[in-house]
Amino acid sequence: MSNAHGLKRYITCGRPVGPRGIGRANGELGRGAVLRPSSGTAKCPTNVAVRVELRDAARAAGVNFSALLERALAEELRQLRGRGWRLENARAIEAYNAQINDHGVLGDPRWCA
Numbered sequence: 001m002s003n004a005h006g007l008k009r010y011i012t013c014g015r016p017v018g019p020r021g022i023g024r025a026n027g028e029l030g031r032g033a034v035l036r037p038s039s040g041t042a043k044c045p046t047n048v049a050v051r052v053e054l055r056d057a058a059r060a061a062g063v064n065f066s067a068l069l070e071r072a073l074a075e076e077l078r079q080l081r082g083r084g085w086r087l088e089n090a091r092a093i094e095a096y097n098a099q100i101n102d103h104g105v106l107g108d109p110r111w112c113a
Contacts, residue, residue, distance in 0.1 A: 048069065058065065086093070 043066075048065075
């Protein structure tokens with residue numbers, strides 16, 4: 001949802017939030033505030049420390065820090081889940097591979113002779 005100025009409106013704790021925050025003079029939401037765009041996805045402000053030259057170059061290039069961080073975190077979590085799954089299922093994978101090495105697969109020419 002956008003207002004007349006094209007600024008995205010957020011809802012936090014059930015109250016609309018404009019570009020200056022919830023009734024605070026400096027526009028800060030305070031610690032632990034959860035922002036939820038009107039579409040329904042909950043978001044929270046997070047502090048991240050990066051090298052100054054990277055920040056400046058990213059800003060100059062128009063990089064959306066929030067979107068970039070979300071994509072990077074989602075990818076990292078996907079990879080961690082995959083590694084965890086492989087570790088959790090390592091014995092079954094080894095047993096399956098041993099079965100294939102010993103007996104081949106159903107389409108193997110050894111079975112068609």
